[in-house]
Ligand SMILES: O=P(O)(O)O[C@@H]1C[C@H](O)[C@@H](CO)O1
């Protein structure tokens with residue numbers, strides 16, 4: 001924390017004129033305790049996250065260059081079938097054995113960090129992520145991104161399961177994320193809130209170039225090669241806190257705002273990743289269509305999210321493998 005003057009002179013204005021001066025003697029810590037909005041993210045210091053990274057580095061004989069967050073759309077909720085399970089030379093760390101890591105609380109969710117090689121490229125996968133609805137603040141949900149950065153990754157691939165709001169989308173389609181709407185940020189909730197450590201990134205990071213345009217172009221080429229072009233779209237993702245799915249009125253509003261998919265993750269991870277200068281590629285698997293009229297009686301549910309994830313398991317693995325190959329080629333140029 002920057003040094004704040006130990007002596008604070010406070011002028012109290014009464015009837016428009018300064019007629020009383022209070023002299024408060026406070027230490028930096030007291031001042032901070034009393035006056036700075038509490039986020040607690042100062043407990044996850046650069047030093048503590050470095051400890052986490054060195055714990056992992058000591059046990060993994062290679063440096064990952066790409067981080068991959070496997071959410072509900074990438075098999076994180078069932079045991080086999082997740083991209084993380086397909087890595088060669090796997091080294092797995094359940095979240096609970098990793099110093100300073102949060103614990104995964106979603107039912108049936110394994111929750112582990114998996115290192116290995118994907119098409120010969122060293123990667124680290126988060127098998128399962130942390131959600132705001134689990135009770136974690138956004139900075140804690142996103143802290144593994146900083147750990148992966150400290151481990152040496154340059155690129156982050158983020159997957160999510162989402163409701164399709166764009167009427168052209170069908171269940172099972174994939175949307176390449178070109179932008180997001182940080183709705184929770186509108187309400188003052190942001191993973192970068194609190195003291196900024198410049199070793200991670202700047203106080204005021206830009207977000208207009210959050211998603212790599214080059215990787216979106218490459219991903220479209222990959223989709224064509226894999227004959228997936230008919231299920232690929234490009235659009236805007238928005239994240240709500242969850243855990244409930246949205247009301248009809250909320251979805252109508254989100255549609256008017258320009259959102260194409262709605263989910264409960266990704267945005268805070270991407271903000272944290274861009275803050276520390278990672279190149280980001282993200283996609284949504286459309287697991288359900290958002291219901292924007294009052295006549296439809298069916299309800300979205302987590303089971304269908306998992307079922308659609310299973311249905312798209314192999315195609316998504318192939319898609320991500322190919323993108324990893326493209327990124328590695330670009331990096332070696
Ligand atoms: O972790 P992601 O964003 O992939 O999962 C979404 C959001 C909720 O966790 C879950 C709802 O079914 O799917």
Ligand SMILES: Nc1nc2[nH]cnc2c(=O)[nH]1
Pocket residue numbers: 161162163164240242244245246262263264287288290300305
């Ligand atoms: N918020 C939200 N998250 C989802 N994850 C999967 N489907 C949905 C959805 O319809 N809404």
